Amino acid sequence: MKRWYLLYCKRGEQVRAKQHLENQGVECFYPTVGVEKILRGKRQKVEEPLFPCYVFAYFDYEQGPNFTSVRSTRGVVDFVRFGAQPKEVQGDLVFELMQLEKCCNDNTVSECMPKPGDQIRVKSGQFAGIDAIFQEQDGEKRSIMLVQMITKRVPVSIDNSDLDLK
Incomplete structure (x- = not known):
């Protein structure tokens, strides 16, 4: 058996x-x-x-x-x-x-990073909870995001693992 x-x-x-x-x-x-x-x-x-x-x-x-x-x-x-x-x-x-x-x-997974101009929420790190606009990739593990600082948007490099890429 x-x-x-x-x-x-x-x-x-x-x-x-x-x-x-x-x-x-x-x-x-x-x-x-x-x-x-x-x-x-x-x-x-x-x-x-x-x-x-x-x-x-x-x-x-x-x-x-x-x-x-x-x-x-x-x-x-x-x-x-x-x-x-x-x-x-x-x-x-x-x-x-x-x-x-x-x-x-x-289950299927989206295989691409967001496109420039997409609204992304930062889920962890120093900018946790802030909504940002994806601008471009900054190497393999980071992305440049536009973050609203008081009166203007400032480009900030954020680790991809800190982004909510749903």
């Missing part, structure tokens, strides 16, 4: 371990979640692992590959164990994680 097991992998080799396990006929699940990051001055969606260094494997060790061959797969360090035997993971938990991953990855 097939069961889910949790494998601990070498850092950065989870995808390789997953590919090699699938070549052996082992069904694998490596949950990732889309995360918003500002890369090269643009807001982008990047896939990051939900559980770094861990891969779920679904196989029947009596009829398919045994524990030793799975554990010796390139990129795999060992099974997650409680005692001497690898502990199986409840299938319901894995299916719930699959649904969570599918739900989270369906």
Whole structure:
């Protein structure tokens, strides 16, 4: 009977371990979640692992590959164990994680910075709570904003992470 097991992998080799396990006929699940990051001055969606260094494997060790061959797969360090035997993971938990991953990855993210003249709210930093007008990018991580100071608008360079870029 097939069961889910949790494998601990070498850092950065989870995808390789997953590919090699699938070549052996082992069904694998490596949950990732889309995360918003500002890369090269643009807001982008990047896939990051939900559980770094861990891969779920679904196989029947009596009829398919045994524990030793799975554990010796390139990129795999060992099974997650409680005692001497690898502990199986409840299938319901894995299916719930699959649904969570599918739900989270369906959300779309705007991938561009605002256009000059767009009204932006500063969410943190020294200008927190102030509405400003986007003027231009100032390198990869900062933007020049026009902030109302008493009687005139003054250009100020603000970190992109401080802006509310919805």
